[in-house]
Amino acid sequence: MSSDRMTRPQAPRPASMLDVARLAGVSGQTVSRVTNGSEAVAADTRERVLAAMRTLGYRPNSAARALKSGRFQSIGVLMFSLENFGPVHVLEGVSNAATARDYSLDLVTIGDPSTGEITKALERLDQERVDGIVIVLEAHQILEHAIRFPTRIPSILVDSQQYDDRVSVNADQAQGAELAVRHLLELGHPTVWHVSGPVHRMNAASDRQLAWRRLLEAEGRPVPPPVLGDWSAESGYRAGLRLARDPSVTAVFAANDQMALGLMRALHECGRRVPDEVSVVGFDDSPDAAYYWPPLTTVREDFRAVGALAIELLLEAIDGERHEPGLRALPNTLIVRDSTAPYR
Amino acid sequence: MSSDRMTRPQAPRPASMLDVARLAGVSGQTVSRVTNGSEAVAADTRERVLAAMRTLGYRPNSAARALKSGRFQSIGVLMFSLENFGPVHVLEGVSNAATARDYSLDLVTIGDPSTGEITKALERLDQERVDGIVIVLEAHQILEHAIRFPTRIPSILVDSQQYDDRVSVNADQAQGAELAVRHLLELGHPTVWHVSGPVHRMNAASDRQLAWRRLLEAEGRPVPPPVLGDWSAESGYRAGLRLARDPSVTAVFAANDQMALGLMRALHECGRRVPDEVSVVGFDDSPDAAYYWPPLTTVREDFRAVGALAIELLLEAIDGERHEPGLRALPNTLIVRDSTAPYR
DNA sequence: CCATTCGATGTTTACGTAAACAGTTCGCGT
DNA sequence: ACGCGAACTGTTTACGTAAACATCGAATGG
Structure with missing residues (x-):
């Protein structure tokens, strides 16, 4: 292979538009026209140019193109970790939608969510190698x-929060939480306990908790103190150990599937049967939820749709369109499995 | 808002190097020198240039830079779906490593793994907007x-396969499977059953299955027929329903955590206690595995390290270094939890 | 039969940057 | 004072593409 290196004439720089033009006996501009599919180029000329392209293995130089046009055909995506199921699926939705529109994706993940890291990442993206940015962060x-x-x-947020001056997209947290709580109430449970996500001033966890509380109040049910978690299965487990001691707990709404998983493990360990003694509902519908023990009733978010909508709005913004600021909230679906049963 | 558009002076095109040069009263080249941190520029000149940059909000144009230098400072990543835990974590490792080296990531996911899609995706990446490609596919x-x-x-594969003419990186499938099987044998089980991944001619599933078989044979144990799955929890569940009927099954090695999850659900349903009657080991150490019921003993792959090594080798290749073709296999760790117990 | 139009193609130019090369100034040794 | 090199800065050029404009021939219409 080193001989390969020595005999080969020094990586013959890739063919340029003008190389093609020369070979085809036309001007560079005509090659450009063929490349961009547009304009009227005589059929035989086009054929000749295409043949020359094939011969030389010509590929348009995207850097030159971007320099000339000011467009990159590329979308930046800023994400925290890829640990959690939700954001990863948003990313998948974003990726599919972007590919469909012939945009490529520039992914930046933030290892350590410090101010410096985030700012640096945004700087990176802002350094004009992308035409727009999708930010997957919580408020x-x-x-x-x-x-x-x-x-x-332009940039767009994937976040459940309402911003005065920005466009954001996400699943409808309140609607989803209501689906979960209403389901449990309809099964006859006197009230519903809640294992909450890490509540901050504004995030999905607080939205879900608020909706849970509101619905219980609207229905005139007692509102038990919520148990705080951090999205992890481990925190759900700890919450479960506390709830399992209280025999009045018959229905629990966990703010995500992973916490529901930990919660159910704790209930099992404490000998409280699910769903016979305690009904559990999760949130997200992660791929494994159907195979938890027991299979988990949960709220399915349409992450793909969230990603797709984000891209759609962003591309419109790139094309100069102005959007009304505010949150676009997408509805969720309740998936009923075996972790919920009527109150006895 | 349309008035906004009309009054504003046409989106004053971003400041270029020459704009900065004019304001600072120097030549473009000096600005370039300051930007690239290199060379000897007098301290006061540098200050003046930096001040001008701040004033104009100057950002180097990456397209022009790429055009001039022929480098993109960007790595392409080709992936199948983001459904499975493993590849996503490899992506995270790749992302972190690339960021650390000041490379950005161009992500292309393949929705439908048809030949056309894959080829198209590679074409996209090959269209010279990246300096190298990481391919996360199975052989x-x-x-x-x-x-x-x-x-x-240059490109590099993340795959457990040995290629004659390419460099690949992955966790050491055989070593991992041996860890799992040996653990169960050391607990005294007469033999170990296996729920396999989707075996193809060459992939992680076949590597794991082969290693399992080899070790049993080397130890002179009977080799039960492997049960075929497809990585999904659902397929693990189906496998479990079959294995649960056979009382001679006391130890099962599932080729990934999700199948172990489904398997354990089936065992529960059939009234076979884990680990008292049946021990189960998984593979991957997904974040939830510690909170399965019971917590799952599993083989932890260091996905981050795989991603990091892939980037390291790829960057070396970009710099012209030639590597010996072949597989770089990284060792795994056995994580013992509650799903395995001594044979009684 | 010439003017007009239009389709097809060519020529020029600019995008923003950095390498290569070309000064210019200054200090120092003699 | 003179020459010399080091330190600094400027000028020219090329990267590959596509917009704007220019040209040319042929077809159309009166």
């Missing part, structure tokens, strides 16, 4: 770190 | 679809 992170949004190019 | 997918690897730029 509290944005507030705590005093994040300054890019100004040069 | 059988590559073979079945007769994938042609990019030739213009």
Whole structure:
């Protein structure tokens, strides 16, 4: 292979538009026209150019193109970790939608969510190698770190929060939480306990908790103190150990599936049967939820749709369209499995 | 808002290097020198240039830079779905490593793994907006679809397979499977059953199955017929329903955590206690595995390290280094939890 | 039969940057 | 004072593409 290196004529720089033009006996502009599919180029000329392209293995130089046009055909995505199921699926939705529109994706993940890291990441993205940015962060992170949004190019948030001056997209947290709580109440449970996510001033966890509380109050039910978790199965487990001691607990709404998983493990350990003694509902419908023990009743978020909508709005913004600021909330579906049963 | 558009002076095009140069009263080249941190520029000149940059909000144009230098400071990543835990974590490792080296990531996911889609995706990446490509695919997918690897730029595979002419990186499947099986044998079980992943001619599933078989044979144990799954919890569940009927089954090695999850659900349903009657080991150490019921003994893969090594090797290749073809296999760790117990 | 139009193609130019090369100034040794 | 090199800065050029404008021939219409 080193001989390969020595005999080969020094990586013959890739063919340029002009190389193709010369071979095809036309001008560079005509090659450009063929490349961009547009314009009227005589059929035989086009054929000749295409043949030359094939011969030379020509590929348009995207850097030159971007330089000339000012467009990158690329979307930046800023994400926290890929630990949690939700954001990863949003990413998948975003990726599919972007690919469908012929945009590529520039992914930046933030290892350590410090102000410095986030700012640096946004700087990176803002350095004009992308046409727009999708930010998958929660509001509290944005507030705590005093994040300054890019100004040069459009950006959109995937977050359940309502912003005065920005467009955001997410699943409808309140509607989802209501589905869960209402389901349990309809099964006859006197009230519903809640294992909450890490509540900050504004985030999905607080939205879910608030909706849970509101619905119980509206129905005139007692509102038990919520148990605080941090989205992890481990925190759900700890919450479960506390709830399992209280025999009045017959229905629990966990703010996500992983906490529901930990919760059920604790209930099992304490000998409280699910769903016979305690009904459990989760949130997210992660792929494994159907195979928890017992299979988990949960609220399915349409992450793909969230990602797709984010891209759609962002591309419109890139094209100069102005959107009304505010949250676009997408509805969720209740998936009933075996972890919930009528109150006895 | 339309008035906004009309009054504003046409989105004053972003400041260029020359704008900065004019304001600072220097040449463009000096600005370039300051930007690139290199060279000897007099301290006061540098200050003046930096001040001008701040005033104008100057950002180097990455397209122009890429055009001039022929480098993109960007790595392409080709992935199948983001459904499975493993690949997503590899992506995270890749992302972290790339960021640390000041490379950005161009992510392409393949919705439908048809030949056309894969080829199209590789074309996209090969269109020279990246300096190198990380391909996260399994060998059988590559073979079945007769994938042609990019030739213009270096690429590296994340896959457990040994290729004659390419460099690949992955966790050591055989070593991991041996950890699992040996653990069960050391607990005194007469033999170990296996719920396999979707075996193709060459992939992680077949590697794990082969290692399982080899070790049993080496130890002179009977080799029960492996039960075929497809990585999903659902397939583990179906496998479990079959294994649960057979009282001679006391130890099962599932080829991933999700199948172990489904397996344990089936065992529960059939009244076979884990680990008292049946011990179960998984593979991957997904975040939830510690909170399965019971907590799952499993093999932890260091996905981050895999991603990091892939980036390291790829960057070296970009810098012109030639690597010996072959597989770099990274060792795994056995995590013992409550789903395994001594044979009684 | 010439003017007009239009389709097809070519020429020029600019995008923003950085390498290569070309000064210019200054201090120092002689 | 002179020459010399080091330190600093400027000028020219090329990267590959596509918009704007220019040209040319042929077809159309009166």
